[in-house]
Amino acid sequence: MTKQVQQLDRVIIRFAGDSGDGMQLTGDRFTAETASFGNDLSTLPNFPAEIRAPAGTLPGVSSFQLHFADHDILTPGDAPNVLVAMNPAALKANLSDLPRGADIIANADEFTKRNLQKVGYDVNPLEDESLAEWRLHSVPLTSLTVKALEEFDISKKDAERAKNMFALGLLSWLYGRPVEATIKFIETKFAKKPEIAKSNVAAFNAGYNYGETTEAFSVSYEIKPAPLSAGVYRNISGNQALALGLVAASVQSKLPLFLGSYPITPASDILHELSKHKRFGIRTFQAEDEIAGVGAALGAAFGGALGVTTTSGPGVALKAETVGLAVTTELPLIVVDVQRAGPSTGMPTKTEQTDLLMALFGRNGESPVPVIAPATPSDCFDAAVEAARIAIKYRTPVMLLSDGYLANGSEPWKVPAQAELPDISVEFTTAPNGDDGTTFLPFKRDAETLARPWAIPGTPGLEHRIGGIEKADGTGNISYDPNNHDLMVRLRQAKIDGIDVPDLEVDDPDGDARVLVLGWGSTYGPIAAAARRVRRGGGKVAQAHLRHLNPFPKNIGEVLKSYDKVLLPEINLGQLALLLRAKFLVDIISYNRVRGLPFKAEELAGVIQEVIDSE
Amino acid sequence: MSESLNGKGLALVPKAEGKQTLKDFKSDQEVRWCPGCGDYAILAAVQSFMPELGIKRENTVFVSGIGCSSRFPYYMNTYGFHSIHGRAPAIATGLAASRPDLSVWVITGDGDALSIGGNHLIHALRRNVNLNILLFNNRIYGLTKGQYSPTSEVGKITKSTPMGSLDKPFNPISLAVGAEAGFVARTIDSDRKHLHSVLREAAAHRGTSLVEIYQNCNIFNDNAFEDLKDPDKRDVITLRLEHGQPIANASQAVRIAPTGGLEVVARDSISPEEILVHDVHNPDPSLAFALSRLDEPAFQHVPIGIFRSVDRPSYDHLMSEQLEMAVAQRGPGDLDELLQGGDTWKIN
Numbered sequence: 001m002t003k004q005v006q007q008l009d010r011v012i013i014r015f016a017g018d019s020g021d022g023m024q025l026t027g028d029r030f031t032a033e034t035a036s037f038g039n040d041l042s043t044l045p046n047f048p049a050e051i052r053a054p055a056g057t058l059p060g061v062s063s064f065q066l067h068f069a070d071h072d073i074l075t076p077g078d079a080p081n082v083l084v085a086m087n088p089a090a091l092k093a094n095l096s097d098l099p100r101g102a103d104i105i106a107n108a109d110e111f112t113k114r115n116l117q118k119v120g121y122d123v124n125p126l127e128d129e130s131l132a133e134w135r136l137h138s139v140p141l142t143s144l145t146v147k148a149l150e151e152f153d154i155s156k157k158d159a160e161r162a163k164n165m166f167a168l169g170l171l172s173w174l175y176g177r178p179v180e181a182t183i184k185f186i187e188t189k190f191a192k193k194p195e196i197a198k199s200n201v202a203a204f205n206a207g208y209n210y211g212e213t214t215e216a217f218s219v220s221y222e223i224k225p226a227p228l229s230a231g232v233y234r235n236i237s238g239n240q241a242l243a244l245g246l247v248a249a250s251v252q253s254k255l256p257l258f259l260g261s262y263p264i265t266p267a268s269d270i271l272h273e274l275s276k277h278k279r280f281g282i283r284t285f286q287a288e289d290e291i292a293g294v295g296a297a298l299g300a301a302f303g304g305a306l307g308v309t310t311t312s313g314p315g316v317a318l319k320a321e322t323v324g325l326a327v328t329t330e331l332p333l334i335v336v337d338v339q340r341a342g343p344s345t346g347m348p349t350k351t352e353q354t355d356l357l358m359a360l361f362g363r364n365g366e367s368p369v370p371v372i373a374p375a376t377p378s379d380c381f382d383a384a385v386e387a388a389r390i391a392i393k394y395r396t397p398v399m400l401l402s403d404g405y406l407a408n409g410s411e412p413w414k415v416p417a418q419a420e421l422p423d424i425s426v427e428f429t430t431a432p433n434g435d436d437g438t439t440f441l442p443f444k445r446d447a448e449t450l451a452r453p454w455a456i457p458g459t460p461g462l463e464h465r466i467g468g469i470e471k472a473d474g475t476g477n478i479s480y481d482p483n484n485h486d487l488m489v490r491l492r493q494a495k496i497d498g499i500d501v502p503d504l505e506v507d508d509p510d511g512d513a514r515v516l517v518l519g520w521g522s523t524y525g526p527i528a529a530a531a532r533r534v535r536r537g538g539g540k541v542a543q544a545h546l547r548h549l550n551p552f553p554k555n556i557g558e559v560l561k562s563y564d565k566v567l568l569p570e571i572n573l574g575q576l577a578l579l580l581r582a583k584f585l586v587d588i589i590s591y592n593r594v595r596g597l598p599f600k601a602e603e604l605a606g607v608i609q610e611v612i613d614s615e
Numbered sequence: 616m617s618e619s620l621n622g623k624g625l626a627l628v629p630k631a632e633g634k635q636t637l638k639d640f641k642s643d644q645e646v647r648w649c650p651g652c653g654d655y656a657i658l659a660a661v662q663s664f665m666p667e668l669g670i671k672r673e674n675t676v677f678v679s680g681i682g683c684s685s686r687f688p689y690y691m692n693t694y695g696f697h698s699i700h701g702r703a704p705a706i707a708t709g710l711a712a713s714r715p716d717l718s719v720w721v722i723t724g725d726g727d728a729l730s731i732g733g734n735h736l737i738h739a740l741r742r743n744v745n746l747n748i749l750l751f752n753n754r755i756y757g758l759t760k761g762q763y764s765p766t767s768e769v770g771k772i773t774k775s776t777p778m779g780s781l782d783k784p785f786n787p788i789s790l791a792v793g794a795e796a797g798f799v800a801r802t803i804d805s806d807r808k809h810l811h812s813v814l815r816e817a818a819a820h821r822g823t824s825l826v827e828i829y830q831n832c833n834i835f836n837d838n839a840f841e842d843l844k845d846p847d848k849r850d851v852i853t854l855r856l857e858h859g860q861p862i863a864n865a866s867q868a869v870r871i872a873p874t875g876g877l878e879v880v881a882r883d884s885i886s887p888e889e890i891l892v893h894d895v896h897n898p899d900p901s902l903a904f905a906l907s908r909l910d911e912p913a914f915q916h917v918p919i920g921i922f923r924s925v926d927r928p929s930y931d932h933l934m935s936e937q938l939e940m941a942v943a944q945r946g947p948g949d950l951d952e953l954l955q956g957g958d959t960w961k962i963n
Contacts, residue, residue, distance in 0.1 A: 032958050035958065035960065036958055036960045038960060038962065181958055225962075228962050229962070230962050230963055231961070231962060232955055232959050232960070232961050233959060233960050233961070233962060234955070234956075234957050234958060234959045234960075235957075235958065244953065244954060247948070247950065247953060248950060248954070251948070251950045256713065258709060258712075258713050260705075260709055277948060277953065278937055278938045278940075278941035278942075279938070279941040279942045279944075279945055279946065279947055279948045280947075280948030280950075280953075281938055281948070282938075283712060283713055283934055283938070285708075285709065285712060285934075287705065287738075288705075288734055288735065288738035289734060291702060291705065291735075292702070292705035292708070292734070292735055292738065295698070295702045295705030295706045295708075295709065295735070296705050296706065296708050296709030296712070297709055298706055298709065299678070299696070299705070299706035299707055299708065299709030299710035299711075299713075300709035300710060300712070300713040300714075301709075302696055302706075302710055303709075303710045303713050303714040303717070304714070305709075305713045307709070321699050321702075322699065322702065324699075325698060325699050329696075415954045415955050415959065416954065417951060418950045418951050418954070457673065457674060457675075457676050457694040457710075457714065457717050458629075458671075458673055458674050458714070458716060458717065459673055460671070460672075460673045461673070462673070463672060463673055463692055463693050463694050463695075464694065464695070465642070465688050465689050465691075465694070465695035465696070465697065466695070466696055466697070467688070467689075467695075467696060467697025467698065468681075468697060468698060468699050469697065477644060477689075478644075478689065
């Protein structure tokens with residue numbers, strides 16, 4: 001049977017099921033297939049903090065959304081075209097996001113009386129007319145899988161568990177995905193259980209063949225590869241990119257990396273990833289608590305390592321005193337904050353941009369710290385290298401503000417060659433720097449950068465003591481002199497203010513927009529996608545995105561003042577807006593939503609258009 | 616490989632070329648403790664002890680937290696890091712774990728180590744990084760002017776406890792043995808010879824060593840250890856711990872109690888064979904723990920010396936071994952290979 005093939009320019013699929021249904025894995029594999037096919041893509045995993053919430057309930061629903069296209073895209077998509085619902089809870093939890101006319105592929109086997117009752121369905125929605133406005137494909141995924149695996153020597157439970165691979169096979173057929181890598185992946189994942197490996201491959205193939213032969217699906221789709229620039233690509237999540245960026249920073253600085261970290265959602269994957277790369281000389285230390293994590297990193301930095309600590313907001317709160325110690329002892333340190341919804345425990349698996357003011361001001365005393373925020377998952381790589389560059393060059397702790405959306409979302413990444421990466425190496429001080437030629441002054445600064453010398457233990461003749469008590473300029477000896485303290489406070493501030501950061505670039509295709517939409521961090525994708533929509537509709541809007549939150553680019557005041565209106569969407573209650581208003585006296589128009597989710601492009605396009613129309 | 620470093624705490628630290636003296640270890644900073652403070656005696660003892668180690672001064676680091684004793688690093692002409700309250704073991708752990716060529720000393724007090732930094736202390740002890748922790752125990756908060764500390768006796772009258780403190784104190788030795796520290800010892804500020812002997816063994820131990828030093832605060836808790844210094848009483852209450860020797864003084868002796876723990880009895884009431892012979896290398900920490908309980912109620916009989924010295928591989932060494940093993944198995948890291956790892960595709 002030859003089926004019709006329909007051309008599409010983009011598709012948004014959401015896989016949804018119980019936490020134990022393997023939806024994240026299914027999504028990851030479909031993403032890998034899509035990446036290797038050459039589409040541009042963007043992903044959004046969304047899962048509960050509970051590892052296994054009660055089966056079949058709404059809180060237990062885990063989902064994975066993937067947007068892929070034949071052109072470059074910026075977000076995981078606002079609304080799915082296809083929902084794969086593995087049970088009634090998954091259908092119920094996601095239906096409100098699904099536009100009329102979208103496809104629903106539902107696992108009919110799970111729509112049992114009991115499962116329907118669990119989520120409050122009186123009638124099976126697959127059987128009444130309630131889903132008439134959608135294109136419903138009711139498929140008995142579980143029983144088809146079990147039937148396909150009859151010949152294998154595995155338990156019924158193991159056979160049922162392979163249903164996600166059946167679904168993946170079906171979707172792979174539906175969108176013409178290459179399957180070799182998935183088969184190889186399954187074989188490797190279950191290498192120690194050959195029967196499970198074989199049965200999962202069989203389930204995957206059965207799903208694929210089902211699509212080809214069943215009459216339930218009369219059309220398959222083709223989405224041509226996107227014309228990306230030449231190079232080697234891989235799909236990468238923000239946490240992975242950040243970890244690889246730290247490895248690269250270690251190589252490019254020629255400093256051994258020491259990671260002191262305590263497990264916390266959503267940052268733990270960085271610890272996991274770095275722990276795999278010991279052959280780069282990377283020491284990963286799972287500390288007893290957040291404070292010990294940053295303390296050990298700072299101790300290692302004193303000894304000449306690239307000290308890093310990775311955490312989320314609650315961890316940053318605990319680390320504050322040690323970061324202050326790093327500020328005053330002027331040692332390089334990277335503090336990675338993968339922001340999550342707060343305050344307190346908040347919603348650990350949900351995203352937010354609410355730690356900006358804490359990163360800047362959450363310490364006692366005048367305690368300036370550079371802050372950098374990556375814009376996309378792959379940008380986490382460059383942001384990590386940049387954070388290391390600043391930390392090393394200026395001998396300062398640097399805050400790197402990622403977030404849950406970047407951490408777990410993924411996109412294709414054009415892999416850089418090592419030769420393209422900046423050299424961020426540093427010379428330790430090895431000789432006395434006093435005018436007399438014999439004394440060492442640990443707080444005598446570089447005239448240009450104001451950085452102090454980094455002389456590490458083991459260097460003869462430069463024995464010195466540093467600490468949290470105020471230090472005399474130059475000698476570093478304890479000093480309570482009022483004028484010295486005033487000087488040191490100002491010197492530390494001037495050092496951070498003087499950090500070389502690139503100018504803020506403005507994207508304004510026509511050059512005559514009167515409205516600027518500004519953003520920082522992970523809102524880049526939705527804001528840029530929204531700006532495109534507005535421009536397609538004839539609206540004029542300029543876009544700029546801040547990567548350096550402290551210090552700001554030197555031209556930012558000028559940029560802000562050259563537009564009639566500045567719109568600033570943030571996933572907080574206006575933290576950057578507060579700073580910009582205070583520093584530049586610009587009447588920023590804030591747009592704030594704090595729902596634990598990224599903005600939608602459509603939503604922001606509406607907001608931008610409103611601001612344009614109000615001109 | 617780990618085995619060969621047992622008892623060689625300084626094996627990886629470069630040796631000094633010339634002979635060193637006490638003067639080499641004195642910094643140019645004026646010492647600013649209260650006149651009569653026990654810290655002076657400990658500083659002088661440490662400064663006079665360091666040359667004996669024969670290691671490069673520049674490979675020696677003193678790390679401290681907050682409190683009177685934590686000013687110590689400023690007075691040592693070595694590398695030093697005066698950090699924040701309670702965190703010295705964590706900071707020293709990062710330093711020692713990444714720099715096995717350093718001799719790292721942590722200077723802390725009873726409040727710093729046992730109250731605000733209690734968590735870091737117990738984890739440092741169980742982890743066994745190559746550190747020497749000197750815990751100056753004066754049983755009071757000095758720098759904040761006289762509040763009771765986690766080692767103050769119950770009922771302590773201080774500014775924060777005008778009707779007496781309510782909480783039971785920690786016994787630092789019991790705590791350290793409970794955390795399975797490899798090396799645990801107690802000494803006293805006024806006995807330089809004994810202090811030296813304990814520091815010598817602590818430095819030789821590869822792993823975390825905890826040395827509790829009874830230190831007199833003559834301002835806020837004067838004479839806290841007077842009985843141990845009083846010529847009439849000290850020989851009666853002090854029980855010197857020496858490996859291979861019976862645990863006894865002229866009048867008292869330690870034996871295994873019928874209830875299973877240890878007890879102190881009049882020496883002449885038992886036969887010499889009944890006196891417990893001290894074995895610092897006993898891998899079972901039970902007797903060391905029981906010994907640490909002998910000064911309950913406080914100061915009737917106080918064991919002084921090394922309670923326990925048991926070798927096990929140090930954390931920093933195991934960590935280095937994993938790095939070496941990773942290189943041996945798969946070769947040194949290649950950044951291009953790493954970045955291009957995983958599922959990649961090429962666009963021409």
